[in-house]
């Protein structure tokens with residue numbers, strides 16, 4: 348399994364050269380915690396992290 352990283356801009360967890368969501372190459376492989384947001388409109392955590400798309404995110408990058 349390839350090593351996973353978390354985008355420092357949008358917190359998306361991904362593996363590869365750059366973030367599939369925002370295209371940023373700034374990523375941290377020492378991120379802490381992960382959450383899966385399925386309904387960003389109704390999630391308090393999603394609001395706090397400013398997430399508006401469903402997906403897997405790091406809590407802290």
Ligand SMILES: [Zn+2]
Nearest residue numbers: 354357366369
């Ligand atoms: Zn990103």
